[in-house]
Amino acid sequence: xxxxxxxxxxxxxxxxxxxxxxxxxxxxxxxxxxxxxxxxxxxxxxxxxxxxxxxxxxxxxxxxxxxxxxxxxxxxxxxxxxxxxxxxxxxxxxxxxxxxxxxxxxxxxxxxxxxxxxxxxxxxxxxxxxxxxxxxxxxxxxxxxxxxxxxxxxxxxxxxxxxxxxxxxxxxxxxxxxxxxxxxxxxxxxxxxxxxxxxxxxxxxxxxxxxxxxxxxxxxxxxxxxxxxxxxxxxxxxxxxxxxxxxxxxxxxxxxxxxxxxxxxxxxxxxxxxxxxxxxxxxxxxxxxxxx
Amino acid sequence: xxxxxxxxxxxxxxxxxxxxxxxxxxxxxxxxxxxxxxxxxxxxxxxxxxxxxxxxxxxxxxxxxxxxxxxxxxxxxxxxxxxxxxxxxxxxxxxxxxxxxxxxxxxxxxxxxxxxxxxxxxxxxxxxxxxxxxxxxxxxxxxxxxxxxxxxxxxxxxxxxxxxxxxxxxxxxxxxxxxxxxxxxxxxxxxxxxxxxxxxxxxxxxxxxxxxxxxxxxxxxxxxxxxxxxxxxxxxxxxxxxxxxxxxxxxxxxxxxxxxxxxxxxxxxxxxxxxxxxxxxxxxxxxxxxxxxxxxxxxxxxxxxxxxxxxxxxxxxxxxxxxxxxxxxxxxxxxxxxxxxxxxxxx
Numbered sequence: 055x056x057x058x059x060x061x062x063x064x065x066x067x068x069x070x071x072x073x074x075x076x077x078x079x080x081x082x083x084x085x086x087x088x089x090x091x092x093x094x095x096x097x098x099x100x101x102x103x104x105x106x107x108x109x110x111x112x113x114x115x116x117x118x119x120x121x122x123x124x125x126x127x128x129x130x131x132x133x134x135x136x137x138x139x140x141x142x143x144x145x146x147x148x149x150x151x152x153x154x155x156x157x158x159x160x161x162x163x164x165x166x167x168x169x170x171x172x173x174x175x176x177x178x179x180x181x182x183x184x185x186x187x188x189x190x191x192x193x194x195x196x197x198x199x200x201x202x203x204x205x206x207x208x209x210x211x212x213x214x215x216x217x218x219x220x221x222x223x224x225x226x227x228x229x230x231x232x233x234x235x236x237x238x239x240x241x242x243x244x245x246x247x248x249x250x251x252x253x254x255x256x257x258x259x260x261x262x263x264x265x266x267x268x269x270x271x272x273x274x275x276x277x278x279x280x281x282x283x284x285x286x287x288x289x290x291x292x293x294x295x296x297x298x299x300x301x302x303x304x305x306x307x308x309x310x311x312x313x314x315x316x317x318x319x320x321x322x323x324x325x326x327x328x329x330x331x332x333x334x335x336x337x338x339x340x341x342x343x344x345x346x
Numbered sequence: 347x348x349x350x351x352x353x354x355x356x357x358x359x360x361x362x363x364x365x366x367x368x369x370x371x372x373x374x375x376x377x378x379x380x381x382x383x384x385x386x387x388x389x390x391x392x393x394x395x396x397x398x399x400x401x402x403x404x405x406x407x408x409x410x411x412x413x414x415x416x417x418x419x420x421x422x423x424x425x426x427x428x429x430x431x432x433x434x435x436x437x438x439x440x441x442x443x444x445x446x447x448x449x450x451x452x453x454x455x456x457x458x459x460x461x462x463x464x465x466x467x468x469x470x471x472x473x474x475x476x477x478x479x480x481x482x483x484x485x486x487x488x489x490x491x492x493x494x495x496x497x498x499x500x501x502x503x504x505x506x507x508x509x510x511x512x513x514x515x516x517x518x519x520x521x522x523x524x525x526x527x528x529x530x531x532x533x534x535x536x537x538x539x540x541x542x543x544x545x546x547x548x549x550x551x552x553x554x555x556x557x558x559x560x561x562x563x564x565x566x567x568x569x570x571x572x573x574x575x576x577x578x579x580x581x582x583x584x585x586x587x588x589x590x591x592x593x594x595x596x597x598x599x600x601x602x603x604x605x606x607x608x609x610x611x612x613x614x615x616x617x618x619x620x621x622x623x624x625x626x627x628x629x630x631x632x633x634x635x636x637x638x639x640x641x642x643x644x645x646x647x648x649x650x651x652x653x654x655x656x657x658x659x660x661x662x663x664x665x666x667x668x669x670x671x672x673x674x675x676x677x678x679x680x681x682x683x684x685x686x687x688x689x690x691x692x693x
Contacts, residue, residue, distance in 0.1 A: 242432075245424045245444075247444055247447035260432070
């Protein structure tokens, strides 16, 4: 009976497993092996030698170091601001009663819009001569900034775009989290003498912790994987003189640009390890902190 | 602290939850707000707490108008129906929270919290999280948290409704014990009349947002001032008999007349099941059902549209289908107008 049930379940799962197997599992294994190809003839698909050469190459490659640096700067720039901003907006949205559906939709639009379309609009916004950004800054007497064409402003421009792009999703998740906090906790806190700020610190934040934890993990993972925004914002480049080059962009360049499959795979696995370690740390912290 | 409600009303959109309620709750008493669900009893409590601002009227604590005061500034303690213990804090942190919010020093706050935990007998659970406590224990923590600042008013919103029957009995005696020990003015919302009648000094009975009767429990049972009160209080419920007032005389169905000062009208006579008894004369009815309720035997008599219930005396037996005569004494009958108001019989 048990065997029969298992067989039946497997039969139902088979189509999905087939697709996942071909497009996810196989490439994962293949790229893992590829990262150890030291001497490879890709015309005939013959591997002459396996080794750590690709990883050693990455260890010494200045460009890869720059990609790592840029990626960390990007993650540090996007994640905290995005979380604080979206929590703040979610709190505001949660407390308005009129047109709340309308405003929620407005904030969610960036998330459902195509990255390419969004980036084209932002290229116009960031345009150094005609862009609305510089126009606004000009109102405050700030000189025009070369957002997309200078090495020091390419990364901030990318970060601003990414924060804006991710807001909608985070806000929706935060709103869902806020709605699970019962009114009675706020009422109890008011009776206990907690003012608005104390209620936020002692009721909202702790009870929102599981939501915040989820958003942090998702945001960090997504930020480490950033690619489309760069590709579209800098017109197929990684920013002026690689100033917005991230690890995924590096992988892309190595793979499609230089056909160096081994190095590309190795870089992808280095990124995987970094994300994996970060996620482990977060799970460890959350186990200690979120305890109810 | 004396609580005075002066004509308070609460409207939500188009519905009036509380309508022109006026009452004075004496200092140091335990007062229950009783009524069917949706009668506005919790709304009244929330207005006392300051969580709702009344749309009309005023609330006074010891002659001080607190109508516009926020809950943070009213200095009251409150226990919620679901206890609302902060799930991420330990029992001790929960009890200390009100003190922390009022900037008490940590050592002193801890001392007070432990003292309070001892009063409600949970001082062995201080390091637990609320999720690790039973319903009764959570209840005690909630009471301790409400009392730790030594408020002059304690509000309880259906505090026993989430407990099982046995625990409910224990906890209501506990609440009474703590209230008596601290002599704190306590307002207790419940839909359970037994709860209200057993532990309260006064009961405030509400229906559809209106005050029906504010009285001591025995009066609520024996001297209801309205047919609603008569019907709501007591189980098995009140029996009603139709009667007529003709020229200052109430013609009872039990075969005797009573002098009464009221215009000619149809009225209803109410008799409690324990005051109705079998007799050789009086009202003739058919026995429909005999059931044993604990130590008593309850007989249901009458027809489908007007059932009456009475308790049989020791030794009496009746058969289903048998015709019996029932009787009620003059001093046990209560007379109500068709509109529900009581007509008092002059002695």
